[in-house]
Amino acid sequence: MKLREFQSYLRKNKIGAAIFAHPDPCITYFTQMVPSHAVLCITPKKATFLITKLDKMKKVSGIDIQYFSKDWKKKLSKKTEKLGVNKQSLTVSSLENMKKMFPKAKVVDVSSTLTKLRETKTKKEIQCISKACKITSNAFDALIQELPKKKLHTEQDVAFFLERHFQKEGGEVAFPTIAAVGKNAAIPHHVTSNALLQRGFLLIDFGAKYKNYCADMTRMIFLGKPSEEEKGWYNLLYTSQEDARLAVADGVKYSELDKTARKSLGKYEKKFIHSLGHGIGLEVHENPVFSNGKVKHNVPFTIEPGIYFPGKFGLRIEDTVIFDGKLKVLTVASKKLPEIAGW
Amino acid sequence: MKLREFQSYLRKNKIGAAIFAHPDPCITYFTQMVPSHAVLCITPKKATFLITKLDKMKKVSGIDIQYFSKDWKKKLSKKTEKLGVNKQSLTVSSLENMKKMFPKAKVVDVSSTLTKLRETKTKKEIQCISKACKITSNAFDALIQELPKKKLHTEQDVAFFLERHFQKEGGEVAFPTIAAVGKNAAIPHHVTSNALLQRGFLLIDFGAKYKNYCADMTRMIFLGKPSEEEKGWYNLLYTSQEDARLAVADGVKYSELDKTARKSLGKYEKKFIHSLGHGIGLEVHENPVFSNGKVKHNVPFTIEPGIYFPGKFGLRIEDTVIFDGKLKVLTVASKKLPEIAGW
Secondary structure, X not given: OOHHHHHHHHHHOOOOEXXXXXXXXXXXXXXXXXXXXXXXXXXXXXXXEEEOOOOOOOOOOOOEEEEOOOOHHHXXXXXXXXXXXXXXXXXXXHHHHHHHHOOOOEEEEOHHHHHHHHHOOOHHHHHHHHHHHHHHHHXXXXXXXXXXXXXXXXXXXXHHHXXXXXXXXXXXXXXXXXXXXXHHHHOOOOOXXXXXXXXXXXXXXXXXXXXXXXXXXXXXXXXXXXXXXXXXXXXXXXXXXXXXHHOOOOXXXXXXXXXXXXXXXXXXXXXXXXXXXXXXXXXXXXEEEOOOOXXXXXXXEXXXXXXXXXXXXXXXXXXXXXXXXXXXXXXXXXXXXXXXXOO | OOHHHHHHHHHHOOOOEEEEEOOOHHHHHHHXXXXXXXXXXXXXXXXXXXXXXXXXXXXXXXXXXXXXXOOHHHHHOOOOOEEEEOOOOOEHHHHHHHHHHOOOXXXXXXXXXXXXXXXXXXXXXXXXXXHHHXXXXXXXXXXXXXXXXXXXXXXXXXXXXXXXXXXXXXXXXXXXXXXXXXXXXXXXXXXXXXXXXXXXXXXXXXXXXXXXXXXXEEEEEEEOOOOHHHHHHHHXXXXXXXXHHHOOOOOOEHHHHHHHHHHHOHHHHHHOOOOOOEEOOOOOOEEXXXXXXXXXXXXXXXXXOEEEEOXXXXXXXXXXXXXXXXXXXXXXXXXXXXXXXXX
């Protein structure tokens, strides 16, 4: 993506070369590949991508892909006074190795430029994210059809069912699925276990990946028939998420959306122990971060308020959304609380 | 693991504190936790582990676990003249942040000490790796029982079957399973696809994780009845792997084992396009690397020769092994080539 824009930035800033060492999501950003081991060197005029024979050689527009050879360092060690690196991903020891390869170069950080480039998505990126969200939503719908059959018995069964569905539709798993019953759902990042499904709320936080781009969605399911109090918790949170969604407009601060969701929770605001959301794209969590920044066109993000009662239960509702003049919810699965009979 | 040994090293070297920032496998090494976000600070006398409320609070011997608070930096910003960091994992931007927290400290790299500590496994670590290998082997045995039923149709079906089996035995997935049919197996790190199973070799490279410790195993399966030529390829590779195994002895260089396996392949040596193996533990690939180092007691590693014919087929046989006076193969699944009727 946006290779030319990045090369133009290098030219303007007289950066002779930018080097990326695996692991770095920017490698996938520019090459659309997820290599086992690789070095990517971008100059104002050229992009050279070195991979090992462990990986499949592909053709990528604008990128010269080669296998590592014994003299690979010579291929890169051109004279440059300024060397660009991504300090957000590069390890200290990799930087030290690079300095040996370019002993005279001044090292400059290109991470903020990369962040800006990556934050606003191209049409193609939005298509991939939308498709990932569609696959995720379809998996949820399939789960709602499957649960009454009583073939899924544990949190892990639920997670496997969803992840298996991703593959049926050509997707991959963006991050380990969180399936949480009872008090497990009070831990926002609960590690899906072999806990048995039981009457009550089932939280699922999951997402497919399509052509390296991620979806992120959380839905609540009620196993059995919820009491009025239980419906009340769900409706409180639903309204909080809806209020945040309705507050989205061009230039509104993410922190304002966060405040809106919290205000909507009233006295239960303190039970909402994390941020309202995060940017999403190649990485499940990427820029923008909600502590700064404003809603912009074509920058996808999540809206995910939650309320947690340690040792008891927890609820979260999450959508991946994008603003393009108006808000589009990409994770289209229904947010009406499904009630599954038989528990 | 080995927290006291590390603290003793800090004391001897007058390193006031070592700080680890997420993501760093050393955090899991010392705390046995896999946090969403965390900072671990180890001093000669104390270990403080800061996590967010997203993760479950656990008790870990010798570690003071706390949630991040607003003044968390103050908790760590003690006077120290020497600050230890893991340059192998720490990003450049995290290092810059640390330098702001400890403006007067001299930063020293503790990565080689950590590598040495982690390389030789404790009894508990060996138990976990052995269990991971046992789960992996059991999953293979179950697959051999399942394949004749013809319910698995694609590479992804095979991968899911194996990974599902890990969970049944209390394991997790150590790395994405490689299942490769036909020419796909000629790419050592083939990305498992929806390619249909077909007559011929099926390569599976997979591993369970148990309590954060990994197994790594590759087996070949023949769908249908192999020709004499096909049996010949398998036997050639089997002998190469066996020769390397038989060459393992105290103090033998890994590079010698590598040479042995290559020699055994005769004129097909050039088809073996990667290293013979790697160390394994918390990470699937960790120290030792085979380009240097010698066989030592209680250092698990893999032995995995392969031969690859681009566009045609590929074979690899891999075991996770450990030496404790004699060689123990931890991935106990049979290496007799299974022939699955019906293809």
